[in-house]
Structures are given as C-alpha cells and as structure tokens.
Amino acid sequence: MHEETNPIEKFNLMTKSGALLSKTTERSSNTSVSDLSETSKEYLLVELRTKVLEVDLFQAIEQDAIIIFELKLLLHKLNTPSFGSKFQDFSQEMKTLMDNIVLSFQQKGAEQSKFEDQKKLHDQLTVEVTTFQQSITTFRQEIPYAKQKMEEIDSAIARHKEEIKTLRLQRTNVLERECTMQQEAKLAI
Amino acid sequence: MAILTENEKALDEKLVESKNKLNKRRSNFVI
Numbered sequence: 001m002h003e004e005t006n007p008i009e010k011f012n013l014m015t016k017s018g019a020l021l022s023k024t025t026e027r028s029s030n031t032s033v034s035d036l037s038e039t040s041k042e043y044l045l046v047e048l049r050t051k052v053l054e055v056d057l058f059q060a061i062e063q064d065a066i067i068i069f070e071l072k073l074l075l076h077k078l079n080t081p082s083f084g085s086k087f088q089d090f091s092q093e094m095k096t097l098m099d100n101i102v103l104s105f106q107q108k109g110a111e112q113s114k115f116e117d118q119k120k121l122h123d124q125l126t127v128e129v130t131t132f133q134q135s136i137t138t139f140r141q142e143i144p145y146a147k148q149k150m151e152e153i154d155s156a157i158a159r160h161k162e163e164i165k166t167l168r169l170q171r172t173n174v175l176e177r178e179c180t181m182q183q184e185a186k187l188a189i
Numbered sequence: 190m191a192i193l194t195e196n197e198k199a200l201d202e203k204l205v206e207s208k209n210k211l212n213k214r215r216s217n218f219v220i
Contacts, residue, residue, distance in 0.1 A: 045220055057215055058208040090218050097211045104207060108200045115194050 041082070047074055052094070061101060068098060 051071065060067055072095055079091035 049220065053215055053218060053220070056212070058211055090214070093214055094211070097207060097214065101204065101207045101211065104200055104204045108197060108204070111194060111196045111200060115197065 044074065044077055048078060058101065061098070065102075065105070068102060071098065 051067075051074065057071075061071075075091040075095050078087045079095075080088070
C-alpha cells in the first residue's frame, strides 16, 4: 500500500475531527429532498446505481476514503419518504455499515501506529542488548590478560620492596660506620 | 508488514465481515 493512497491515514486524518461519522446531515445543505424535481430524483438514482450499486464499494472506500462524504450525502438524500421505505431502509443500513468500516479502519490505523512504536522500541533494545553482549565477550576475553598483568605487577612490587629493604639496611650500615669513625677520630685527638 | 498483532487480526476479520455485509446489502438492492 503506497503512503499517498493509504486509506488508514486518510481515515485517521478525517476521523480525528469526527468528520466522516457525523457531518453528513450538516452537509446536506438547505435542499429539501421532498422539493426535488423528478429529474433530480432520476439523477440521484443514476448516482446510486453508478456510485453504490455497480461498484465494489469497499474497495472504492479503501482506495479513496474521501468518497465517504459524497456517498453519505447521496444516501442521506435518498433517505426520504418520497423515495419510499425501501430506499430509506437501504440508506440507513448502508450508512451504518460504512460507519463501521470507517471505525475499523481508524482502529486499525491506531493499532498499526502502536505496533510500529513497539517495533521501534524492540529494535532499539535489540541494538542495546547486542552492544552489551559484545562488551561482555570483550571483557571475558580480556580477563586472563588482566590476571596475568596483575600477577606481574604484584611480583614487581614484591621485588621493589625487597630492594628497598636492602637499601635501607645498607643506609643503616653506612650511618653506623660513619658514627663509629667519628668517635674513633675524637678519641685519637 | 508480515507480523500482525492479535488486535490487528481481529480488526481485519471485522473489516472482512463489514465488507461482506456491505457487498451483500448492495447486491441485494434493486431499484
């Protein structure tokens, strides 16, 4: 279904304002159907035949939702005593059926929109999970190297501690020797 | 879209039902 001809979007736009379900009566203008001439009545019947009876109405609505206005106006004009109860019953039933279709298209549009939002969120979360899984894989790969590095560092610390201990000992020895030499020098004087 | 939610399936069924009723009422009507 192409975007520019998507009936659901058109229905959504029109039904947001309640246009499709409630404006027909208002749009019937000032014309009183009982005042229609025989020619006008004939014209309405021709319209009924060509726009309602001889076409796939559902497909027509699906392809171009805007025709609902025209069809409901036509049915409204036929819904008068001058056309008889047969036409009145037909008009009322058809209007109800068309309203149901409009409502279903609107609900389907809302449902699709909701589904698209959920799918978008799902895709986003999938990307996040994949990234996290990659981090875990990298972390697991790095753990053995990190352990080895820590052991090397610990070993270096121990080695340096030992060197410091030896140097401190040497320093103490030097100081003691110096002290002894100074005392011997004093005694010699 | 290949994936349909349960609600969408139900709405599709409802639309098909409405379509059948509409076509039946339309084809049964004789001027």
